[in-house]
Amino acid sequence: MRKIKSQLIYNLKKDKGSYISFGIVVLITAIMLNLAFVLLFQVDKAYDDKFNRLNTASFNFTILKIQNDDTLKEDIRALDDVVDIECREAVFAEAVVKDFRDTDFSMNTLFYNKDEFRNMNKLDIKEEKAEMTDNSIYLPLYVSAFGEFGIDDEIVYEIGDTKHSFKVSGVAEEMQYGNYGKGLMGAYLPEKVYEKFAEEYKEQTVMEYSVITNGDINTLQNEISDLTEKKGITMLTSCDRVSTKDTRTMVCNLIILVLSAFAMIILLVSVFLCKFRISNSIEEDMVNMGVLKALGYTGNMIIAGVVLPYLMVTVFASLSGVVLSYSVLPVLAEILTLQAGFSFALSFDIKGLICVMIILAVIVSLFTYTSAKRIRKLQPINAIRGNGEGKSVKKNYFPLDETNGRTKFLLVMKQTFSNGKQNVLLFGVSFVLTILVAFAGTMFYNVIIEPDNFISTLSEEMPQIIISPDMEQEDFISDELKSNTEIKSVLKYAVGTVNTDDMPVTVFACEDFSRVSNDLCYLGENPDEKNEIALGSAFEGKYDIGDRIEMHNGDISHFYEVTGFVQSVNYQGNVCEFSLEGYEMLCSEKLVPALYVYLDNPADTEKIFKEIEETYSDKIISIMNYQKMTETTQEMYSGITSVIVVVIFILTILIVLFVLYIVIKTLLVKRKQELGIYKAIGYSNRQLMIQTIGSFLPSSVIAVLLSSALGMIYVPKINQFIFETIGAMKNNMEVSFVFLMIFAFVQITANLIISILLTKPIKKISAYALIKEG
């Protein structure tokens, strides 16, 4: 072992810079991997723990109180696997929260009596005031944290034309609802306040049923909807354990996926880097190894000397990475809380540590070992003679006396080809490095530069302004707006709820889906005729394109033909699309769709919003600056994502620089003596710099350009994988060829600058010293 030690120290010392750079790349991988693992292992568990602690129901649904039927509770209790059931009264309101992050946020809200005993769906009070006022309200953590409503603040719910002002007296965590992207929330009023409020909204008083099951959630839903259907009862709202969890942990899952994908690509980079470094250090140290062999060192001892430094660096760097990642985790947890709506603390995770260590150590040692294996076959005499593996017959590429062309150019070609293996590895490193850049760059592009791409993937139709006109004025306003030069288009669009198998399904109905700004359809086509329907991804598998499906609304029902499938991350795919006429068939009254207004320049929204508001104040029921609301939702989704993306992007640049540093340095160290000889013959520094850079730049430039161009193919694949996992079958992430090419050129320029910086010291060393050192 002592014998190996001296070798090992020699190797470590000889190449400090490269090991440090390699270490940093591994460190970054370890940070990313550990973040991903800790989130993976702990957020889910923290969620379930809190979910169970608050005894949250597996399935909640509301029905109008007047439809309530005492037998329903007993019938549900009698169902298989049902463990417990609880009923409670609440007021359902299609409300708009004023001043939610500086905008009006429409949010269907269930107002509860906070003081009523809860066995299920308990509240975890985070903060509260000792004294109640006659307009006190307890807000869910979600609304409080993201909407920026603190204790003692005023919050205004606009219901119909009435504004209700409440004073925030407490904040509670609950695990019942999804996020506000889903548009359904709770609010909790002290008994006295509730009673007054419920009096005012008697006809909107609902019964909420909360059910806990041991069995499958879908089966339960189906059984319950069979029951309600039989009794002629309509569900107003529903939310289940699974889809709630999906929405609340979506950003977290997205981050885990992005981090893992990123870590995997860096890992690939480091693996190539190892291979590159090792095959080069074998060539550099061939004579040394030959001498050691001649002295009686065994192949394995020498291999250990080469592999162990990498393993040591890996172990050390990944440990440091894991430790470092814990300084980022609390921040990450806090931002995630905004989106997940419950607070959690991330603690040290031994499982994460072990996974990171095992993954990194195993992969690095595997690759270093296989690259170093050929040392064993090295014959001492060939090694000493510098003959390499002996077997490889050298070829004199481009013999100068027989090839046409300028000698100086041919010399570059000779270099390139006689270092063929090196250039192949360099090509590989540059290629995977570019995958990293393309991936991180595309994320950056879609989240930071063109955030609509990212947001529209996670949301539905996003006009700038939504107008609910008076019924008779609809066409008039529509026509007038269309003639406004600043308005790009106006679409009639309706959102509602219908039922199928008595489960509520959110409806998107549009006069012309070919004109929407966010086409949700990922399979087949959008509905066009009135008897057509496109179903959400939740229905894929149950129905095929061409099938017929029966949809209900109250007493009316119709059959529709399935034309395609649409996605909706917010509603977990529990949506459908109709043509306006198609939706109208299900409506008991005349349908008055909203007017979706699209502007040429979305930056003008505020101005035009005001104009429309003034001009048509007497002809419209309501008008909403949807752009602003979108921005607010956007903040929820992209806030943390953009932090992560920016960090990833910066790390990518660092990695690119470090890797290029190692690679180019390696190439130069190897050529040092050769350069000395050239210098002695009389080649100038400039000639040598051009020649050296010229011999390895082309392979990396080609790799970068090729990989960037292929990025058009592989980056969408990576994105597809990531987004499909969180339920977005079709993502609007754009891979910008121009952007990729810009990055390619940045990378190439970095390549060039680093090469020049690293080749510069050659100047300082006299030819004599170079020769002597070699």
Next chain:
Amino acid sequence: MKDVLISAKSLKKEFYTGETSQTIFENLTLDIYKGDFTIIMGASGAGKSTLMYSLSGMDRPTSGSIVFSDKEITEYNDDELAVFRRKNCGFVFQQIYLLEKMSLMDNVLTAGALCNDNKKDVIKRAKELFSLVNIPEITQKKFSTQVSGGEAQRAGIVRAVINKPSVVFADEPTGALNSNNSEAVLNVFTKLHREGQSIIMVTHDKKTALRGNRVLYIRDGQIFGDCDLGNYSETDNERERKLDRFLTEMGW
């Protein structure tokens, strides 16, 4: 009267190793003449190589002046020195130092390309020189690791003279060769000298030294002795006795 080719005045060379410095020579003055086959001898570590590389512009003296073909080369910067070397200096090393990744011929052409853009000319001259040093065409296409030390060194000499340098500098060119190979290499040098080539060669081998017409002896950082041997001839035994006496005097 011979023309002075290199004139060194008050040369000083110091090496710094960490804290300590080591003076190799100081206040050394020396003229090298055109057409001479100058031999530099001295004990190991005396500073022979250091002196030779200073004279050739491969290394820089700490202070002093070197006038080479009427030019003050100590004032040149790195690249000017490189350009100067390619025209004026040819180098032959003990370790030969051929470029590994190319054939002997390509090694020679790599150097040749520096001074002459007419590739045909260069190839023609390379072929002539190869036949002068007895390296057949088949060997010219081999790599340095595939030929004997003697062949490699003769190719090294061809590379050194391809650009018709004013001086060929040779640092113990036969130091790593067996006696047959040494003989062949030395014959090439004699041939070149007879054609008028100026040569400066470092050696610590008496037989090698006999090839020169002037022998310098370095000791205590000075040119300790300077011996005019006259031109080499295979049959003249007087020269050998003269060199013996000189070396004994020098304390060899």
